[in-house]
Amino acid sequence: MSKFLSKIVTQYPELKYALLEAQTFDPQYFGFPEVYYKIMETDSVRVNSFRDSFLKYKNFKNKVVCEVGVGTLALSRFFLPHVKKAYLIESNPKLIKFIQKELKKNGWEKKVVFIAADAMTVQLPEKVDFIIGENMSIFCANEHQVQIFQHLRQFLKPKGKLIPEKIINLVQLGKATFSKNIKHYPIMFSRHLPTVMTIQKEVNTIDLYKTKDKPVAKTVRVKTLLSGKVNCVYLNSWVQCVEGVNFTGTDSLMPPTIVKLKKAVNVVAGETIQLKVKFSYGTSLDEALFWIEQ
Numbered sequence: 258m259s260k261f262l263s264k265i266v267t268q269y270p271e272l273k274y275a276l277l278e279a280q281t282f283d284p285q286y287f288g289f290p291e292v293y294y295k296i297m298e299t300d301s302v303r304v305n306s307f308r309d310s311f312l313k314y315k316n317f318k319n320k321v322v323c324e325v326g327v328g329t330l331a332l333s334r335f336f337l338p339h340v341k342k343a344y345l346i347e348s349n350p351k352l353i354k355f356i357q358k359e360l361k362k363n364g365w366e367k368k369v370v371f372i373a374a375d376a377m378t379v380q381l382p383e384k385v386d387f388i389i390g391e392n393m394s395i396f397c398a399n400e401h402q403v404q405i406f407q408h409l410r411q412f413l414k415p416k417g418k419l420i421p422e423k424i425i426n427l428v429q430l431g432k433a434t435f436s437k438n439i440k441h442y443p444i445m446f447s448r449h450l451p452t453v454m455t456i457q458k459e460v461n462t463i464d465l466y467k468t469k470d471k472p473v474a475k476t477v478r479v480k481t482l483l484s485g486k487v488n489c490v491y492l493n494s495w496v497q498c499v500e501g502v503n504f505t506g507t508d509s510l511m512p513p514t515i516v517k518l519k520k521a522v523n524v525v526a527g528e529t530i531q532l533k534v535k536f537s538y539g540t541s542l543d544e545a546l547f548w549i550e551q
C-alpha cells in the first residue's frame with residue numbers, strides 16, 4: 258500500500274485536471290472516454306443512490322420504465338430483472354454492441370426496446386410509469402439533464418415518477434490556483450480545494466418535473482466569514498433522487514467544482530457581498546459567468 262500511495266503522491270500535480278479531462282465531452286469517443294465509464298461504474302456511492310431509489314419503488318416490479326443514457330447498464334441491471342417492459346436509450350454508438358450483447362446474455366432482450374438515438378428526438382409509443390436518467394453534471398451546466406427530461410416527461414403517466422427529481426445548486430466563494438487556460442476544474446483530491454471564505458448559498462433549484470431550458474441569471478447575497486482575495490466560486494450540486502434518497506457529489510458525478518471569477522476581489526470578514534451568476538444548461542461551465550457586484 259505505501260508504495261502505491263507514494264506513487265499517487267508523486268502524481269498529485271498531474272492529477273489536478275485529470276477528472277476535467279475524463280468528464281469533458283470528447284467527439285473522438287462520441288462522448289466520454291472509456292475511463293469515465295469505469296470511474297462511474299466503480300463508484301458505489303453514485304450507483305447505490307440510484308439502486309436505493311429503485312428499491313423505494315420495489316425495483317419497478319411489473320412496471321413500464323424508460324431509462325435514458327444507459328451507458329454500460331451500470332444502473333439498468335438493478336431493475337431490468339423486475340420490470341414488465343423497458344425502453345433503454347443511449348446515443349453513444351460505441352456502446353451499441355456492448356449493450357445488445359449484455360441484454361441478450363441476461364435474457365432481457367424480449368422485454369427491452371433498445372433505442373440507439375439522441376433522447377431529445379425520441380418518441381415513445383406509450384406512456385411509462387418511470388423515467389430514469391443520469392445525464393447530470395455540476396449545475397447541469399455541461400450535460401443535458403434538463404433538456405432531456407423536459408422532452409421525455411411528455412411520455413410520463415400522470416402519476417409517473419422521475420428519477421432523479423430535484424437538483425439544488427449551491428455556491429461559496431474562495432481562492433484557488435488555476436493553470437493557464439483553465440477556467441474551471443472538478444475536485445479529485447482535497448489539496449486542490451479552494452480556500453473558502455464565505456458560507457454556502459443556494460443559487461437555484463431544478464425541479465425536473467417542471468424546469469424548462471432557459472438561461473439562469475441570479476444575484477446571490479453571500480456572507481463572508483474570512484478576509485482575503487477571492488478569485489473563484491466553489492460549486493456543489495445536491496441531488497434528490499427520490500424523497501429520502503440523496504446524492505451530493507463524488508468524483509464520478511457532480512464533483513464539487515471550481516470556476517474562476519471574472520475578476521478577483523478583496524473581501525472583509527463579516528460583509529455581505531452580491532454574487533452575480535449567469536449560465537445556461539447543457540452548454541459549458543467555461544461559458545458560465547460569475548462576478549462580484551461592487
Ligand SMILES: C[S@@+](CC[C@H](N)C(=O)[O-])C[C@H]1O[C@@H](n2cnc3c(N)ncnc32)[C@H](O)[C@@H]1O
Binds near residue numbers: 297330332348349374
Ligand atoms: C453520465 S453517463 C451515465 C451512464 C449510466 N446511466 C450510468 O449511470 O452508469 C450518461 C450517458 O448518457 C448518454 N447520453 C448523453 N446524452 C444523451 C442523449 N441526448 N441521448 C441519449 N443518451 C445520451 C451518454 O452517452 C452516456 O453514456
